[in-house]
Amino acid sequence: MTSEPVTYLKNILAVQNISGLITSEGYDLIDQEKLVTNHNQAKILARLVKEVGANNYNGGYADGRAEQAFEDGKKMGELLKGGTAR
Numbered sequence: 805m806t807s808e809p810v811t812y813l814k815n816i817l818a819v820q821n822i823s824g825l826i827t828s829e830g831y832d833l834i835d836q837e838k839l840v841t842n843h844n845q846a847k848i849l850a851r852l853v854k855e856v857g858a859n860n861y862n863g864g865y866a867d868g869r870a871e872q873a874f875e876d877g878k879k880m881g882e883l884l885k886g887g888t889a890r
Contacts, residue, residue, distance in 0.1 A: 810835045813846040817853060825857045 806814075810831055817823040826834075833839075840846050 806831065806835050807840075809840045809842055809846045812843055813840055813850055816846060816850040820850070820854060822854055822857055825853050
């Protein structure tokens with residue numbers, strides 16, 4: 805049975821629509837190791853999970869934009885040289 809603070813953590817993340825950032829195995833580990841034992845700890849961990857998720861998303865987005873810019877520049881270079889862009 806999941807402890808009440810871990811259930812509270814799940815609820816916080818669900819309300820923020822980011823509950824998928826921690827797997828069920830992750831919640832089990834948090835519970836088994838008693839990493840969250842009160843509501844304040846649950847709030848803090850929820851905030852950290854949100855920040856890590858946002859940073860991962862933003863980093864991936866930036867990487868994707870950089871790769872797209874490289875591909876666009878490559879195509880533009882081919883066009884300027886009179887080649888064909890693919």
